[in-house]
Amino acid sequence: MGQVRVWLVDDNDGFRDSTVWLLETAGFEVMAYASAHAFLEAYAGHRHGAEEECLVSDIRMPQMSGVQLQDELLRRGTTLPLVFVTAHGDVPLAVEAMRKGASNFLEKPFGDDTLIEAIHAALANTRNRGDGAVNGAALAKLSPRERQVLDLVVASKPNKIIADILGISIKTVELHRANMMNKLGVRSLPELMKVALGHG
Template identity: 45%
Template sequence: MLHIVDDEEIIRDSLAWLARSRNIAATAYDSGPTLLAALAASPGIDAEGECLLLDVRMPGTSGVALFNDLKTKGLLHRRPVIFLTGHGDVPMAVDMLKNGAFDFFEKPFNDNQLMDRVLEALASSRAGGAEDAVQSRLAALSVREREVLDLILAGKMNKVIADELGISMRTVEVHRAHIFDKMNVKTAVELARLLK
């Protein structure tokens, strides 16, 4: 989902149309507070990823102030931000990029380049979700399962793991089965690929 925040209706409409022409779901907002209310109403991240397209200069809450507010409230996790400005402000662009913005486009911009970056931002958002899921699965492992996991990833056989941890080989097999089940993998190779 692409969230477009711009105070000019014609720009919001054209950006939403442009996004839909590239099969990107888009919602437009006329101000920062409107976006904040929408994000508060549905705090989860869209499975297809999310990206925020913010106009830098808007009456009331500017795009930069909105960005800082979203960051303070923890609402930028897995929501990359691309800034749009009609006023070429290079120092501001550099500052926003250093502060975590995904990109910065000056109006008038190349439509295809902008949408290509939006697609990259959405892919980045989705990748963050996959990473969160893996971290959640890892957090479900017990301390002993983490120890066994580390030794499996080191390529050690069950007997060697049992000797190193001072437990029976049968206990290692039970831990290994629990690890594979919790991590949703069938082999040590899949496990290594998941955690690379």
């Protein structure tokens, strides 16, 4: 595998600078931009060779948000592996982004390794696009009740609301969530979203 180019789009100067340093130290080639418009202009004018590429973008930015940037790339037919970062824990936005094909979303602050692993996973997902059967097999392991809980989690419902909807206790919801994550082999909400939305 040749060098991986990471396109970084974030309007926070401090985060952008520290992330460039982190990714360059990890061996990536990094192109960083303060806005989605600046990135689109640079990306359109760039010669894209055989090297692998990944986009890391903030979800909330002025002028054009990360989700709007994703829409624009889809409109242009650009299937760039995409990892979103957000300081707002904005799960509904992230779910929408993942439904449209984003590989992952990370809530700031996150560990250095978390971002590097997310980029590698996004690239691997792109390489293995044909392995969709994994999700169906994994989801088939869930009980009907666990599937109900999963659907409500993906719909961004908190445990208390899920408990009310299903007429069970919060403790039982937590138990179903733990069993479900165990059966699906995931450790976090973003990983769970990926499997549920078909990117796992």
